[in-house]
Amino acid sequence: MNSPEDELKRKNIRLAWILGAFALIVLITAFPFWQNIFKVLGSAVK
Amino acid sequence: MSYTTTMNDDAHHHNPTGWRRWLFSTNHKDIGTLYLLFALTMLFMGGASAMLIRAELFQPGIQLLDPDLYNNLVTNHALLMIFGAVMPAAAGLANWMIPLMIGAPDMALPRMNNLSFWILPAAGTMLILSFVVPFFPGGGSQINTGWTLYPPLSVQVGMSMDFLIFAIHLLGISSVLASINIIVTLLNMRAPGMTMMKMPMFCWTWLVTAFLLILVVPVLAGGVTMLLFDRHFGTSFFDAAGGGDPVLFQHLFWFFGHPEVYVLLLPSIGVLSHIIPTFSRKPLFGYKSMVGAMIAVATIGMVVWAHHQYTIGMSLGAVSYFMIGTIIISIPVGLMIFNFIATMWRGAMTFETPMLFAVAIIMMFTFGGLSGVMLAVVPADMQYHDSMFVVAHFHYVLMPGAVFGLFAGVFYWLPKWTGHMYDERLAKIFFWINVTGFNITFFPQHFLGLAGMPRRIIDYNVMFTEFNAISSIGAMIFGFSHLLLLYIIIKTIRGGEKATAQVWEGAKGLEWQVPSPPPFHTWETPPSIKQVQS
Ligand code: HEM
Ligand SMILES: [Cu+2]
16 A cells, blocks of 8 residues: 555655645735735834 | 666556647656657747848838837747747756656656646647737737836737736746646655765756746746736736836846746756766766856846846945846856866867857857846946847847757757767758857847847837848848758658667766667666666
């Protein structure tokens, strides 16, 4: 059941998902929603 | 070390034939071939658009095209070349060579590999549609933004811009998937005993490239998605009247765009890192420093994007930072060049076509890097910006740094792929025509730019006539020379002198231990450490 080949396959797929999730995060941060977060944070500090 | 294939007839080993073999392929060699064929097709389409542009610029005034079509061609040329030709060609080399080089039976995720290729023809179709749609009734205006797609212009263009935005989405998905696959393959599939620091340099360059792609392609995708929203859904990300900022798009675009030039460059640097040692019959000089330099280039390259935007009115502090950062990159880039020269130093060099290209690349790429340093200087760039000087710069870095490197790789590995030697005499003729044509085309553009001729404009002042005429003649020589390349490739595929497994006397590495052409399946049992080290 847990042949080294299956093990490798699982490892590969897991890493692929991690990288894919990372790419998604990069995509989301490209949208400038954080501009307003900064503004809100800035005024909160004041 | 001899190589034997074990032909066991497991169920998953039957090889489909005909169109199924290609459409459903999960084999890295077949997918690599598909990528390369796609890239070659796009190279010819992008080349045709370039030759139309140069034909128009042969004389001042407007002869062949109209201004809208001219702008459309300029845009389409760049996109076809960058996304259609260079990136897929580099991915084709990666598919073919990485598993062979690291002793892996295939890419880590073969079915995803199939997907990342087959997205490309769809994306390419969308890209071409974005060019032709305006010629149909109700098709809207032609794209006139250039490949940089700056708003507000890109918000005003007709529906062809929507085709382009979706094409970029698809291209982005394809290259992110391919990058993920390459990273997973390189991290998880190396033959036992092959540590990271024993990995062939081509693999290292692709590892860094793939990380760069994952870091920047989604930003471009985000940027064009916002364009789409501004165009159709009433947002105003880039519209000052609605509280947005058109300059934000420029930042997003160049945050992608500058690292993208390294994406185009690095795989070819990887190819050179194999060709130069082989034909110098010496190991690569400074392997570790090469890896370090590459990581430095990629890291610093991520934080210098605004050198494309000096004229937007940044603060003095900001432009100084971007200027210094940009100039600093020339240090690791220079180190790579010096490593190549040191590899050749006192080597037993021979000059087969791949090596001819390699030497030419070193000279011409360095030249392009130097004009880059000129452009990086803020007060100077205020003059050069948006002139033909920039066009000369990036063609001197991209053509040698990316395209010729890929040509060199194709000549270097074609005997491995096909089992036949290419016609060395014809290939040398191609080299000389090609490189001479390139220089005739782009060298005069430096003078044109310095004298004040703007880029991306269909007409020009009569004072620029002579150099433009020379440039256009060069472009015809350069463009048509690629028909010879096509002929050489077809001739090699169809036959020729049989290639040995090692092909080149000085070639080292696992990829040269499998027969030429390699059997459908290779390295099903990983090679031993001893093989890795030989
Ligand atoms: C030492 C190395 C380099 C420096 C200092 C440098 C600097 C610059 C600067 C400052 C510009 C903007 C010029 C302007 O628009 O006014 C520019 C444009 C450009 N560079 Fe470089 N560069 C270097 C290497 C490269 C390499 C290696 C590539 C590609 C392989 C490249 C590709 C481009 C492209 C495509 C553009 C034009 C983009 C456009 O406006 O459409 N550069 N470079
Ligand atoms: Cu740049």
